Amino acid sequence: MPLVTTTEMFKKAYDGGYAVGAFNVNNMEIVQGITEACQEQHAPVVLQVSKGARAYANHTYLVKMVEAAVKECPDVPIALHLDHGPDFETCKSCIDGGFTSVMIDCSSKPFDENVEITKKVVEYAHAHGVVVEAELGTLAGVEDDVKVSAEDSSYTHPEEVEEFVTRTGCDSLAIAIGTSHGAYKFTPEQCTRNEKGILVPPPLRFDVLEEVSKRLPGFPIVLHGSSSVPQNFVDMINAHGGKMPDAIGIPEEELRKAASMSVCKINIDSDIRLAITATIREYFDEHPDHFDPRQYLKPARQAVKDMVAHKLIHVLGCNGKA
Numbered sequence: 075m076p077l078v079t080t081t082e083m084f085k086k087a088y089d090g091g092y093a094v095g096a097f098n099v100n101n102m103e104i105v106q107g108i109t110e111a112c113q114e115q116h117a118p119v120v121l122q123v124s125k126g127a128r129a130y131a132n133h134t135y136l137v138k139m140v141e142a143a144v145k146e147c148p149d150v151p152i153a154l155h156l157d158h159g160p161d162f163e164t165c166k167s168c169i170d171g172g173f174t175s176v177m178i179d180c181s182s183k184p185f186d187e188n189v190e191i192t193k194k195v196v197e198y199a200h201a202h203g204v205v206v207e208a209e210l211g212t213l214a215g216v217e218d219d220v221k222v223s224a225e226d227s228s229y230t231h232p233e234e235v236e237e238f239v240t241r242t243g244c245d246s247l248a249i250a251i252g253t254s255h256g257a258y259k260f261t262p263e264q265c266t267r268n269e270k271g272i273l274v275p276p277p278l279r280f281d282v283l284e285e286v287s288k289r290l291p292g293f294p295i296v297l298h299g300s301s302s303v304p305q306n307f308v309d310m311i312n313a314h315g316g317k318m319p320d321a322i323g324i325p326e327e328e329l330r331k332a333a334s335m336s337v338c339k340i341n342i343d344s345d346i347r348l349a350i351t352a353t354i355r356e357y358f359d360e361h362p363d364h365f366d367p368r369q370y371l372k373p374a375r376q377a378v379k380d381m382v383a384h385k386l387i388h389v390l391g392c393n394g395k396a
């Protein structure tokens with residue numbers, strides 16, 4: 075099947091009590107690792123591209139790699155989505171350039187300005203058969219060009235969501251309920267430590283999610299910054315010359331709970347980066363004489379595939395839903 079929008083996959087996810095994974099793609103091995111897992115697990119998927127990915131890999135290369143995945147995985151519904159579109163021009167360029175979904179992120183701007191720019195993107199996107207994700211509330215953390223300190227972050231105000239969705243016409247809404255971008259989602263001061271000395275983050279604000287869902291029945295909600303930062307990858311990185319003390323993510327049980335509610339799309343990027351880096355660090359340590367990139371990119375791609383399969387089955391619940 076050709077690239078699809080997220081409309082049908084979100085409706086099924088909402089009704090079925092699961093979420094679709096949205097994974098960031100930056101190179102061929104990442105595209106292959108994600109989509110091979112989805113093909114095997116019969117899972118729909120959103121492949122998303124950030125502004126930083128377009129700067130790194132080039133728009134055309136990314137679109138053509140995703141088109142190759144569509145051809146190689148004929149049974150999997152795949153949407154191609156712009157992650158964190160910063161302005162109308164970037165969204166327009168992706169809409170004109172073959173994407174089926176875009177995010178306009180004006181969440182750091184005042185409410186009325188956010189409404190105005192989002193509405194403009196929605197009008198252009200809908201005229202071209204493309205869907206739009208918008209954001210209300212501000213996540214903390216670092217993702218490519220998006221950097222927000224904990225002090226400047228804020229939870230979504232549920233009382234604003236109906237007006238925002240009605241005025242903009244957006245198709246899905248990213249909200250802030252305590253997730254965060256990057257591999258250091260919380261400072262040690264924000265957390266407690268378990269008996270093993272591992273940081274335990276503050277719980278997500280499910281009360282905010284419930285209030286939003288009550289005001290927007292049937293409307294798909296999106297969670298950004300939802301990597302779990304698996305400790306086995308962090309340990310591998312630290313054991314093989316890396317230095318990532320106190321890297322921490324969102325517990326998988328909390329994401330599973332969100333997926334069973336109105337959350338239809340869960341964004342995962344850092345866990346892909348960690349899987350690749352951990353695998354390559356270990357490989358270099360164990361094979362200091364190897365120098366063929368295929369030798370270490372092959373297990374790295376496999377690590378992405380295994381990690382994604384785990385998410386599809388145990389976190390998102392979207393396996394078998396393609």
Ligand SMILES: [Zn+2]
Pocket residue numbers: 158217255298299341
């Ligand atoms: Zn994000």
